[in-house]
Amino acid sequence: xxxxxxxxxxxxxxxxxxxxxxxxxxxxxxxxxxxxxxxxxxxxxxxxxxxxxxxxxxxxxxxxxxxxxxxxxxxxxxxxxxxxxxxxxxxxxxxxxxxxxxxxxxxxxxxxxxxxxxxxxxxxxxxxxxxxxxxxxxxxxxxxxxxxxxxxxxxxxxxxxxxxxxxxxxxxxxxxxxxxxxxxxxxxxxxxxxxxxxxxxxxxxxxxxxxxxxxxxxxxxxxxxxxxxxxxxxxxxxxxxxxxxxxxxxxxxxxxxxxxxxxxxxxxxxxxxxxxxxxxxxxxxxxxxxxxxxxxxxxxxxxxxxxxxxxxxxxxxxxxxxxxxxxxxxxxxxxxxxxxxxxxxxxxxxxxxxxxxxxxxxxxxxxxxxxxxxxxxxxxxxxxxxxxxxxxxxxxxxxxxxxxxxxxxxxxxxxxxxxxxxxxxxxxxxxxxxxxxxxxxxxxxxxxxxxxxxxxxxxxxxxxxxxx
Amino acid sequence: xxxxxxxxxxxxxxxxxxxxxxxxxxxxxxxxxxxxxxxxxxxxxxxxxxxxxxxxxxxxxxxxxxxxxxxxxxxxxxxxxxxxxxxxxxxxxxxxxxxxxxxxxxxxxxxxxxxxxxxxxxxxxxxxxxxxxxxxxxxxxxxxxxxxxxxxxxxxxxxxxxxxxxxxxxxxxxxxxxxxxxxxxxxxxxxxxxxxxxxxxxxxxxxxxxxxxxxxxxxxxxxxxxxxxxxxxxxxxxxxxxxxxxxxxxxxxxxxxxxxxxxxxxxxxxxxxxxxxxxxxxxxxxxxxxxxxxxxxxxxxxxxxxx
Numbered sequence: 037x038x039x040x041x042x043x044x045x046x047x048x049x050x051x052x053x054x055x056x057x058x059x060x061x062x063x064x065x066x067x068x069x070x071x072x073x074x075x076x077x078x079x080x081x082x083x084x085x086x087x088x089x090x091x092x093x094x095x096x097x098x099x100x101x102x103x104x105x106x107x108x109x110x111x112x113x114x115x116x117x118x119x120x121x122x123x124x125x126x127x128x129x130x131x132x133x134x135x136x137x138x139x140x141x142x143x144x145x146x147x148x149x150x151x152x153x154x155x156x157x158x159x160x161x162x163x164x165x166x167x168x169x170x171x172x173x174x175x176x177x178x179x180x181x182x183x184x185x186x187x188x189x190x191x192x193x194x195x196x197x198x199x200x201x202x203x204x205x206x207x208x209x210x211x212x213x214x215x216x217x218x219x220x221x222x223x224x225x226x227x228x229x230x231x232x233x234x235x236x237x238x239x240x241x242x243x244x245x246x247x248x249x250x251x252x253x254x255x256x257x258x259x260x261x262x263x264x265x266x267x268x269x270x271x272x273x274x275x276x277x278x279x280x281x282x283x284x285x286x287x288x289x290x291x292x293x294x295x296x297x298x299x300x301x302x303x304x305x306x307x308x309x310x311x312x313x314x315x316x317x318x319x320x321x322x323x324x325x326x327x328x329x330x331x332x333x334x335x336x337x338x339x340x341x342x343x344x345x346x347x348x349x350x351x352x353x354x355x356x357x358x359x360x361x362x363x364x365x366x367x368x369x370x371x372x373x374x375x376x377x378x379x380x381x382x383x384x385x386x387x388x389x390x391x392x393x394x395x396x397x398x399x400x401x402x403x404x405x406x407x408x409x410x411x412x413x414x415x416x417x418x419x420x421x422x423x424x425x426x427x428x429x430x431x432x433x434x435x436x437x438x439x440x441x442x443x444x445x446x447x448x449x450x451x452x453x454x455x456x457x458x459x460x461x462x463x464x465x466x467x468x469x470x471x472x473x474x475x476x477x478x479x480x481x482x483x484x485x486x487x488x489x490x491x492x493x494x495x496x497x498x499x500x501x502x503x504x
Numbered sequence: 505x506x507x508x509x510x511x512x513x514x515x516x517x518x519x520x521x522x523x524x525x526x527x528x529x530x531x532x533x534x535x536x537x538x539x540x541x542x543x544x545x546x547x548x549x550x551x552x553x554x555x556x557x558x559x560x561x562x563x564x565x566x567x568x569x570x571x572x573x574x575x576x577x578x579x580x581x582x583x584x585x586x587x588x589x590x591x592x593x594x595x596x597x598x599x600x601x602x603x604x605x606x607x608x609x610x611x612x613x614x615x616x617x618x619x620x621x622x623x624x625x626x627x628x629x630x631x632x633x634x635x636x637x638x639x640x641x642x643x644x645x646x647x648x649x650x651x652x653x654x655x656x657x658x659x660x661x662x663x664x665x666x667x668x669x670x671x672x673x674x675x676x677x678x679x680x681x682x683x684x685x686x687x688x689x690x691x692x693x694x695x696x697x698x699x700x701x702x703x704x705x706x707x708x709x710x711x712x713x714x715x716x717x718x719x720x721x722x723x724x725x726x727x728x729x730x731x732x733x734x735x736x737x738x739x740x741x742x743x744x745x746x747x748x749x750x751x752x753x754x755x756x757x758x759x760x761x762x763x764x765x766x767x768x769x770x771x772x773x774x775x776x777x778x779x780x781x782x783x784x785x786x787x788x789x790x791x792x793x794x795x796x797x798x799x800x801x802x803x804x805x806x807x808x809x810x811x
């Protein structure tokens with residue numbers, strides 16, 4: 037028996053380190069005791085504990101990652117008891133059958149930081165360290181909790197305290213981080229940044245029943261743009277001002293981070309001397325965003341005011357003429373709103389299409405104004421088509437014939453969920469960049485023609501396409 | 505405590521719902537596509553890919569890992585090959601070669617498209633790569649069509665340029681990888697440091713282990729792409745139309761001036777200029793008529809139309 041399992045144990049040791057110490061060996065033996073074949077047991081252990089090492093920094097964290105390794109210093113830690121709800125316990129028959137009597141379990145929550153940022157964590161087990169200690173977590177995962185990313189440490193995570201090594205000291209890690217706009221995300225709660233005010237407007241809102249003035253706008257630096265809201269007056273700050281914002285709060289709204297300037301936030305103008313040292317100016321940031329590869333958009337949880345271009349590879353069902361509830365604007369199906377019941381729907385048109393540039397694919401939503409432009413038909417014309425064709429799918433079919441394969445550029449906001457990227461277009465156009473220029477550049481990159489034989493080859497295929 | 509633990513574990517399949525995420529459609533030329541081979545599930549970098557629902561992946565000699573692809577080309581052949589069930593087989597030509605495409609009863613959208621399309625035409629198509637190996641050594645790589653549509657030449661040219669760009673990027677990464685001399689884990693790290701996506705880095709290292717003569721293939725592919733790029737015609741439709749009109753006009757003028765009996769070339773050029781046609785255009789048209797056998801020079805300086 038031992039001879040049979042020895043190679044598997046060896047492989048596991050190579051992948052996961054010391055099996056005895058971490059309890060993996062015990063887990064493996066348990067599976068074998070249940071007559072799981074050794075190779076299958078090895079597979080499941082590898083899957084559970086993450087065979088391959090994926091080491092991340094705080095800035096790399098995004099929603100729904102799993103089994104990665106992270107090292108950081110505990111900035112803060114607290115514990116609370118969680119008592120399962122009565123109702124939940126009844127539903128957990130299965131658990132009870134296994135003989136696990138529910139007892140209040142403890143949840144440890146706090147903040148973990150490395151040199152790239154800090155993140156809130158929650159742990160189901162006691163950590164081998166307290167505030168100020170550096171720890172290494174293997175097989176950690178993330179999830180979204182209250183609109184933010186939270187680092188989760190579960191039963192199967194392996195946590196070890198690491199000696200006070202070269203890791204930056206507590207004093208350096210605490211306090212808000214100076215960040216470029218593109219690096220601000222759901223892991224942040226307090227940030228410092230230097231950016232240019234690109235848009236600014238005042239509006240009245242009700243705060244706890246009292247009308248108050250808020251400023252909302254857009255910040256920009258060389259890495260990107262983000263919306264901001266100021267709940268305090270910002271004297272002497274206008275469009276074009278370059279400002280330093282300290283201890284601003286980051287809030288998530290519809291998956292998009294927004295910089296909140298509160299009473300506790302310090303806002304100061306950046307003087308002309310210092311502004312010269314920045315890698316952006318008002319002139320450079322107010323230019324229209326340059327189209328990004330969709331791969332790049334896919335690497336971020338959300339992006340504000342960016343552009344992309346690609347082929348429409350699919351027009352999705354639900355495109356075309358729809359009707360909306362007059363109360364809540366939800367899409368109405370079978371003349372019933374799922375909140376307001378039977379309603380007289382309002383006609384609207386939209387297009388949901390998959391835009392793909394070969395590096396990534398994203399689902400783009402074109403609201404009515406854009407749908408009318410790219411389709412070349414107004415809502416009324418589309419309705420005519422639907423009536424004359426006596427088919428409710430006539431517009432969808434026509435859209436597919438018209439758009440599939442086309443090349444489009446879009447500008448708007450992206451956000452990512454487990455279903456991929458959703459992009460809400462605010463502008464759409466057919467790009468007219470000069471292909472001839474790109475061809476010259478590509479021929480240059482391809483280098484000169486090689487030996488004769490290959491050159492002839494290229495002539496043949498070149499001729500082939502001309503005939504076609 | 506245990507129950508909490510269970511819910512945590514059960515969360516993983518939800519995270520795995522990345523499967524629902526739309527898969528990107530890779531851009532690849534026919535020549536590289538044809539040379540793709542199956543990427544066995546065991547050889548895959550990602551241990552999650554052991555999932556039976558994961559797609560069938562192919563890998564190219566340059567390390568491109570693909571399943572869904574998007575192609576734009578000329579449909580040159582179309583056959584209905586089904587006996588009991590409808591099945592379409594099409595050939596789509598790009599500057600480097602041809603793709604074989606199938607659409608059957610389970611691809612209703614594509615089948616309907618093929619039943620109406622006129623040949624030849626520029627078409628855009630998405631589909632999944634399929635590989636069939638009836639016996640060792642004979643491999644057929646094809647596309648199972650998903651969606652297709654007729655497009656214009658501009659979209660075709662753009663596809664060629666986009667595809668060339670992405671292929672050149674891969675070629676550069678590949679030759680860089682080859683030149684680095686690293687192997688194994690260190691090699692992957694090197695590629696990632698170079699800003700190459702982890703998928704391509706894995707692909708390249710797998711391809712390098714498999715291919716016996718990767719450089720030869722790269723050279724052939726480069727030559728094909730160069731040829732394809734040079735063959736692109738960037739004159740806008742307006743320009744081409746104007747040229748055809750001018751040619752027609754010159755020919756008409758030649759007939760009008762008695763071209764069947766022979767016309768003095770110098771006098772003809774003067775008349776054409778007076779009607780707003782430049783000398784270069786006249787020369788160009790006459791040259792093409794001469795080389796096309798539509799007119800000849802019985803004496804030097806005299807041109808005469810045939811027939």
